Amino acid sequence: MFPPQQIFQQAATHSNRGVLRALPRLLLLSRNFSSLMDINTGYSGMSSKGGVTLDELPKSHVFTDKLPPDPNVPTPQVADSNQRPKPGLVKNAAFTWIKPEETPDYELLAVSPAAFDSIGLKRGEEKEEGFGKLVSGNKIFEEHYPWAQCYGGYQFGHWAGQLGDGRAISLFESTNPSTGVRYEWQLKGAGTTPYSRFADGKAVLRSSIREFIVSEALHGLKIPTTRALSLTLLPKKKAQRETIESCAIVTRFAQSWLRVGTFDLPYSRNDRNLTRKLADYAIEEVYGGVKNLGGPREESDGGEPDGEPNRYELFYREVVRRNARTVAYWQAYGFMNGVLNTDNTSILGLSLDFGPFSFMDNFDPSFTPNHDDSSLRYSYRNQPTIIWWNMVRLGESLAELFGLGSLVDSPQYLSSGLQPSQVEPLTKRAESIIDRAGIEYKTTFISTYQTLMSQRLGFQTNKEIDMENHFTTALDLMEKLGLDFNHFFRRLADLPISHMGDEDSRVMAAEHFFNENSAVNMPGLAARDKLKEKEKAKKEIAEWLGKWRERLAEEDGGLDDERRQREMKKVNPRFLPKNWVLDELINRVQRNGERDILHKILDMSLRPFEDHWGPESEWAEEDRLCGDVPPQDAGMQCSCSS
Numbered sequence: 001m002f003p004p005q006q007i008f009q010q011a012a013t014h015s016n017r018g019v020l021r022a023l024p025r026l027l028l029l030s031r032n033f034s035s036l037m038d039i040n041t042g043y044s045g046m047s048s049k050g051g052v053t054l055d056e057l058p059k060s061h062v063f064t065d066k067l068p069p070d071p072n073v074p075t076p077q078v079a080d081s082n083q084r085p086k087p088g089l090v091k092n093a094a095f096t097w098i099k100p101e102e103t104p105d106y107e108l109l110a111v112s113p114a115a116f117d118s119i120g121l122k123r124g125e126e127k128e129e130g131f132g133k134l135v136s137g138n139k140i141f142e143e144h145y146p147w148a149q150c151y152g153g154y155q156f157g158h159w160a161g162q163l164g165d166g167r168a169i170s171l172f173e174s175t176n177p178s179t180g181v182r183y184e185w186q187l188k189g190a191g192t193t194p195y196s197r198f199a200d201g202k203a204v205l206r207s208s209i210r211e212f213i214v215s216e217a218l219h220g221l222k223i224p225t226t227r228a229l230s231l232t233l234l235p236k237k238k239a240q241r242e243t244i245e246s247c248a249i250v251t252r253f254a255q256s257w258l259r260v261g262t263f264d265l266p267y268s269r270n271d272r273n274l275t276r277k278l279a280d281y282a283i284e285e286v287y288g289g290v291k292n293l294g295g296p297r298e299e300s301d302g303g304e305p306d307g308e309p310n311r312y313e314l315f316y317r318e319v320v321r322r323n324a325r326t327v328a329y330w331q332a333y334g335f336m337n338g339v340l341n342t343d344n345t346s347i348l349g350l351s352l353d354f355g356p357f358s359f360m361d362n363f364d365p366s367f368t369p370n371h372d373d374s375s376l377r378y379s380y381r382n383q384p385t386i387i388w389w390n391m392v393r394l395g396e397s398l399a400e401l402f403g404l405g406s407l408v409d410s411p412q413y414l415s416s417g418l419q420p421s422q423v424e425p426l427t428k429r430a431e432s433i434i435d436r437a438g439i440e441y442k443t444t445f446i447s448t449y450q451t452l453m454s455q456r457l458g459f460q461t462n463k464e465i466d467m468e469n470h471f472t473t474a475l476d477l478m479e480k481l482g483l484d485f486n487h488f489f490r491r492l493a494d495l496p497i498s499h500m501g502d503e504d505s506r507v508m509a510a511e512h513f514f515n516e517n518s519a520v521n522m523p524g525l526a527a528r529d530k531l532k533e534k535e536k537a538k539k540e541i542a543e544w545l546g547k548w549r550e551r552l553a554e555e556d557g558g559l560d561d562e563r564r565q566r567e568m569k570k571v572n573p574r575f576l577p578k579n580w581v582l583d584e585l586i587n588r589v590q591r592n593g594e595r596d597i598l599h600k601i602l603d604m605s606l607r608p609f610e611d612h613w614g615p616e617s618e619w620a621e622e623d624r625l626c627g628d629v630p631p632q633d634a635g636m637q638c639s640c641s642s
């Protein structure tokens with residue numbers, strides 16, 4: 001089998017170390033990231049933007065047209081005549097035809113207005129019976145038969161074999177008539193599929209609320225992500241987790257649900273035919289053709305390897321760059337996925353599959369939100385390394401396709417496959433491509449991170465030295481003193497720094513940054529020592545503030561508080577759906593039967609940069625939800641059970 005996994009180990013470890021060690025030191029490239037900002041323009045909060053009805057929405061099923069079905073279920077008719085299929089291995093296929101399980105009792109709990117706008121669906125459509133039936137798994141559009149995708153994956157660094165959509169079922173694709181963007185709709189928690197393995201095909205309300213909110217929250221933060229359209233409770237359907245819980249369905253959508261694991265599986269089976277079909281589908285149908293895959297490599301990315309890059313190399317590098325940007329966003333906003341297995345790593349660089357995710361509370365780079373992640377593989381500080389590890393797995397799967405260069409389309413290769421004499425040059429070329437993609441990954445990651453952190457700190461320009469002088473020092477301070485990562489930036493935005501030329505005022509302002517779990521408030525310190533420690537800590541913060549002020553003053557209008565506050569508030573959220581907020585939300589919806597709170601948290605998640613969301617009577621509650629994490633709930637972890 002070609003190529004052996006080991007040949008890329010060197011590339012993997014080499015580049016992994018690079019990302020970790022060199023982060024603060026690497027030379028930064030001045031790149032224009034305006035195109036990056038276009039990926040996701042976030043939610044404007046404006047009211048309805050038109051849209052069409054569900055029936056009018058143009059629908060398609062390009063995925064099932066272009067890719068091979070499970071040979072055991074060759075047509076929708078066979079799927080219709082079958083009982084629900086038993087779990088088993090599915091070979092030479094990208095999907096299995098399968099309908100959602102019908103559940104007559106359902107309650108539509110919430111829809112995302114921003115998602116309606118993205119899809120081009122008319123607001124109010126959720127009130128139609130057809131909508132409720134569709135998103136609860138009780139209706140399909142007959143011309144578009146649903147399917148579950150087949151993929152594999154590395155879980156916690158180990159090859160896990162075939163996984164696939166064990167409880168997610170794709171309904172159809174729809175194209176927004178105004179933007180032309182096509183999305184694939186999926187119901188998560190809609191019943192068993194051949195990929196359910198030992199599990200029940202269900203999703204519980206608790207984890208569905210989490211996925212619904214965080215998908216839209218990441219969108220609100222302008223972080224590339226899969227989206228959530230609706231949340232539906234199935235009151236009579238129960239699932240056994242740690243206790244017996246109610247089930248639900250999230251309707252989610254994305255331009256593509258292809259993952260690194262989609263390519264892992266045919267590669268592991270030496271199924272070259274399927275690998276190529278999937279790659280061609282991704283290039284043509286997901287990315288819209290080679291023209292959208294970025295140009296030749298820049299010198300700073302390691303220059304061109306021998307010969308022109310073929311479309312598979314361009315595709316690989318585009319996936320690498322997209323993932324590099326997304327992980328830079330996660331690091332800049334303190335978001336942790338918690339389970340970055342290759343089946344949860346998107347070919348479009350979207351944040352994907354939300355289980356035990358979390359936003360950072362007090363800054364701790366070793367924090368993992370995943371209770372079962374004892375080796376800290378998916379901790380905050382490891383995310384850039386792990387995504388690169390996953391990108392190397394994708395490189396292995398595509399190595400033959402991009403290592404062959406222009407020969408990939410030669411009649412001889414197409415008819416007779418790889419010749420023994422081609423193996424060595426191909427391997428060398430593929431290794432070189434992956435190595436150089438590693439450099440591109442690193443530079444893309446760092447320049448995106450630099451841009452975002454500069455914005456978060458209110459700088460108008462990027463300076464290489466800021467990484468060392470301002471970002472790293474801020475993170476060190478947060479870690480040492482136990483300061484809330486998100487509050488740090490938003491509270492900086494609030495400071496009238498132009499009036500804080502003297503040290504005393506900065507020491508006074510420092511008080512603003514502590515919370516009950518900060519180091520200075522930890523139990524065990526005698527009252528007198530506490531006071532002394534606090535004075536010391538405040539001085540350290542004041543010193544950092546002084547340097548920050550000097551840096552701001554270097555720029556034109558840098559000390560114009562009004563302008564800076566306005567700009568900083570556009571990028572520093574006041575609200576994030578932290579784990580403690582989600583926990584409270586789940587309790588209130590599940591135990592108390594509350595519904596309005598779901599809409600409130602969704603609205604705050606979609607417009608996280610506002611000062612207030614509702615009428616003045618709601619401000620006290622909003623302040624609480626944006627405020628300090630209750631001490632007993634800080635650093636909350638979740639298990640994988642969902």
Ligand code: AMP
Nearest residue numbers: 163164165166167196199200201202353
């Ligand atoms: P995840 O941890 O959500 O990324 O899931 C890993 C794999 O397990 C995927 O193949 C899922 O479809 C599958 N899976 C997770 N939970 C369930 C469930 N309750 N029923 C069926 N399959 C599941």
Ligand code: MG
Nearest residue numbers: 343344352353
């Ligand atoms: Mg998954």
